[in-house]
Amino acid sequence: MIVPVHHVTGLTTVVRERLLPISGSVVARIQQKVSAGDVVAETRWAREHALLDIAHALKISPVAADALIKCQVGDRIKAETEIARGKGIFPRTVTAPRDGRVVAVGGGQVLMEVGESKMQLRAGLPGTVVEVIPERGVVIQASGGLVQGVWGNGRIDTGLLVNLMDGPETVLAPGRLDVSMRGSIILGGIIKSPEILQALAELPARGLIASSMLPALLPKAREMKFPVLLTDGFGSVPMNSLAYKLLSTNIKRELSLNAENYDRYSGAHPEVFIPLPTSSEPPLADDFRELAPGVQVRMLRPPAMGMVGSVVSIKPGLTTLPSGMRAPSAEVKLENDETVIVPLVNMEVVG
């Protein structure tokens, strides 16, 4: 059985597409070395529109109104600029309600984009631009350590990693934070109180890597200006030992935290990237692998949720589980030397 791989690896080559959601201009060049915070593409977009019904305002037909409209598609217009003027001794006028850009004219109406803002797309990880996708973005290649997460709040930043975990099961207490951690990315274990997020925002921190978080805190985590990444899930799930080991041995190293939203269809994962100097390019990480004896796996459901182990054997046929359900299963030796029977669908390959 071929299964997806959840990446937690000390050294690999990653290739990441970074794309604008709408078309814009790409500012990075091919083969350019970029750092995580560099802008690689940018665009402008408007959240709002203003529809001006010229014909109605001037009390004339749409065809007649079209002839009086003074702007064209693409024109940038300041607020109060006259858009159309009627006829007569005391002509009525229509002016632009706000600064904006004309996007459609016709049928006696003018549609403007207003409230435009600039959107900048950052590289997200330090590496080399290996492909430019015109008007949309770039493809970046980099080598280093990689820890994928399961949830992110959509933010990106870089910073030095500070460890506040004593072990994979640490619950982070607000008292552990102090001003010396300002501008750092915090490795923080299980998050159970909103005060942690508040304290991190006040420092301010550059990011938070946590193993899990109570679902009730997710709305607040989404509001944070710094990236928040969960490595293992929701509630009180400890950090998987592979991620803990890799992260806790890279303390004081600068890393990139791209807490983009997980998208099961595109494959976008929040991830921590640890840039490492390499003499030669390490192999690309496999996206999927055969589930077979010896393969390292992570448990996704109780009873050993979050634990890492290795497959001992794939059981033939269907196995009856303690729940009474029957499913194709494998015998797995956990890191605590316990051997358990796990349905194949309840584990994923890690590495």
Add this chain to the structure above:
Amino acid sequence: MPTSLVTGNSLLAIDVGASTTRAVLFDVIEGEYRFVASGVAPSTVEAPFKDVSEGARNAIQSLQNILQKTLLDSTRSLIVPSQPNGTGVDSLVVTISAGPAIKTIVVGLLKDISLETARRLTESVYTKIMDTISLGDTRKPQQQIDSILRARPDMVVIAGGTDGGASRSLQKLLDPIGLASYLLPEEKRPAVLFAGNAKMATEVQSLVGSFASSVHFSHNIRPSLDVEDLDPAGLELAQMFINIRKKQLKGLDSLDLWAGGHTLPTSYATGRMVRFLADVYGSKKGLLSVDLGSSAAAIAAGFAKKSVLKVFPQFGIGEYLTSLTAHTSLEDILRWCPLDIPTSVALDYLYQKALHPATIAATPEDLALAQAVATQSLFLAMQATQSDFPKDAAYIKQTLTPLFDPIIAGGSVLSDVSSPGRSLLLLLNSVQPVGISTVILDQNNLMPMLGAAASQNSILPVQVIESGAFLSVGTVIAPVVSARYGQSILKAKITYSTGAESVVDLKYGFLETVPLATGEAARITIQVGRGVNIGFGSGRGVKNMSIAGGTLGIIFDGRGRPLDLPGDPVRRRELIKKWNWALGGG
């Protein structure tokens, strides 16, 4: 040996679900169509695979291994038609429920009439309604445009205007749609379905046609104020759904090519099968199909003059589970749980399961929680469908579900045959059937496949249904009654074909079962107390009625309707455990 005119062809059906892809072979055996075997593989719609055809090939491969028959060639393409050397199949049909819910804007002239009808049509496939626009909308046109742009709809469904009626008002609603579509990048523009006043077709084409990815027209779904006709538009919508999916999901176009265009949404194919069965069996009662899967909860019901099809992605037990709390409380989920589980644990469960929808419950505690979530999800889906059941259907009480017979249950949770009692309790708690109904588990999820096959071969579904490919759980007798706990409400005498007899004295609040094996029939005489109704009128029983058996035999549900669970959590959990035991569960 039975004789038949069938000289027929083999047919392979593939159902691509969010978690599982199935390949099922139907072939002629001894002159009649039969379900031969089923191959299963994990679906590959999601990253890193991102190719639905891969999961389909794996499912066919699994089927090949079971049958020891070659279906795929050396390039892993389906061999179709079958070859003289016995390899391949003669035809293929595909159904699909996998993929993100289709983001849809629903537009109707009048909020309570055409908009409601358009909403009902939209809910017959896997959609998420992002916004609705009607004449009663108080927003300015630019606000509607902004809302449409934020939603980035895949599809816009428009209804309105009775045939021959006014057309001007509709134009006002179409302006924002046309402008918003124009502003979207070309590859992001929505497909538009217009199912309103036929006279408006030209105008719709000119207002939105050049800015939509495609424009489709169908018969008016509300031709007059008191007539609703969703069927022709339903097929058009189903085809639009498949076209959108083909753009979204790699590999579906190759499956559709193999199938010669016979690809349907799973829900639509199930609905078609329910309509077909309702027509064939022509019972006064309705026929109900419930399907609870990862991608959605789907309810399909067939009545003499009307069919109902509702798909609720928000009540699916997969990736949308985190939004379940927007529709219900954690306490209401946990009321179905026999174990004392804190609400915080239930909330963690919803989020964790949404992260890994294909995972299954391995421990008894996890299973208890999973069953509670599934029960509440299906309960909510039934509640949301209740108002769509026709008023002239057979009811014991209009506020309860109509009389249904049979009730067919499918989907990953319900069709698990390792514990039919567990599936049945989930069904009894969520659907809360009334009167006398046979309950059937669609263990191989054949309903949509047969619905899809019906377009290719109308004999196949009938012969497969009658061949025993479904698992009969038994006949449920659920009286409508309000009484004291422990009070006798119904007495029944079951006479087996051997002449042996069994007697039941059903007490209020209890579940009882009487064995009657699958394929066997018995005669039943039921006496009920005053105020007790099993579908023959209040206080009226039945004499010597033929009754069918099943895995659990005859099931008497004396818990009353609507099911009123005790407020005391300890007492409630005790009762749920007892009911589990009564149906053979742990």
